[in-house]
Amino acid sequence: MITLALSKGRIFDETLPLLKAAGIEVLEDPEKSRKLILATNRPDVRVVLVRATDVPTYVQYGGADIGVTGKDTLIEHGGQGLYQPLDLQIAKCRMSVAVRDGFDYEAAVKQGSRLKVATKFVSIARDFFATKGVHVDLIKLYGSMELAPLTGLADAIVDLVSSGNTLKANHLVEVERIMDISSHLVVNQVALKLKQALLRDIIEAFASAIGKSTA
Ligand SMILES: Nc1ncnc2c1ncn2[C@@H]1O[C@H](COP(=O)(O)OP(=O)(O)OP(=O)(O)O)[C@@H](O)[C@H]1O
Numbered sequence: 001m002i003t004l005a006l007s008k009g010r011i012f013d014e015t016l017p018l019l020k021a022a023g024i025e026v027l028e029d030p031e032k033s034r035k036l037i038l039a040t041n042r043p044d045v046r047v048v049l050v051r052a053t054d055v056p057t058y059v060q061y062g063g064a065d066i067g068v069t070g071k072d073t074l075i076e077h078g079g080q081g082l083y084q085p086l087d088l089q090i091a092k093c094r095m096s097v098a099v100r101d102g103f104d105y106e107a108a109v110k111q112g113s114r115l116k117v118a119t120k121f122v123s124i125a126r127d128f129f130a131t132k133g134v135h136v137d138l139i140k141l142y143g144s145m146e147l148a149p150l151t152g153l154a155d156a157i158v159d160l161v162s163s164g165n166t167l168k169a170n171h172l173v174e175v176e177r178i179m180d181i182s183s184h185l186v187v188n189q190v191a192l193k194l195k196q197a198l199l200r201d202i203i204e205a206f207a208s209a210i211g212k213s214t215a
């Protein structure tokens, strides 16, 4: 049995066509059911629904054999125990620094004073500002980062941006692009050895669905 960890929403939705290409169809709609374990048309494959940030942890410790997770989440997790064979090129966005419209970010960075930065992505933010030589006080948040500069909690945020609509709606502007983000396939390293044939088939089907070779 292969257990695949997915999160509800965009990752589940965007993984479905890849699963289909691998001959796997999920038999229930997670938006309509309260079930956390979903059967597929294949008796040897099931899907478990977990929080997006928990996908790498489930796969690392073998709660799932394989999973789909954003590069942001993967970097924050650290990637221990995970084989990362494929960038699936889904759930694409970017990690950026944003500030309140009118805030002089360049001056704040040049002055050498400490910048207050609110984010869910503490590792990515710490590395980025350390490389730039900017001193920061990091404030860990779990959501609604956009509110932090508006309430005086922080000078800047590090968050995911796609269309830019969320920033615009909250009078924030993107001042630096840290990295491009997409979702990756992660595989438990022990499972890869023990369930090699089944997992290789899925990895190869995903790879050919996105036009890549795993060889
Ligand atoms: N606006 C977006 N456009 C495209 N991809 C995105 C966007 N926002 C997030 N992502 C990607 O999708 C992944 C999952 O995001 P999602 O919103 O489903 O979970 P979350 O609510 O951030 O996570 P959690 O529930 O664990 O806090 C992110 O890790 C990121 O890689």
Ligand SMILES: O=P(O)(O)OC[C@H]1O[C@H](OP(=O)(O)OP(=O)(O)O)[C@H](O)[C@@H]1O
Pocket (backbone or CB within 6 Å): 143, 144, 159, 160, 161, 162, 163, 164, 165, 166, 167
């Ligand atoms: O540039 P945009 O297209 O507006 O997308 C950016 C928003 O998308 C993500 O939130 P999401 O929609 O996933 O909400 P959530 O983090 O609360 O789940 C991210 O945290 C931003 O707030």
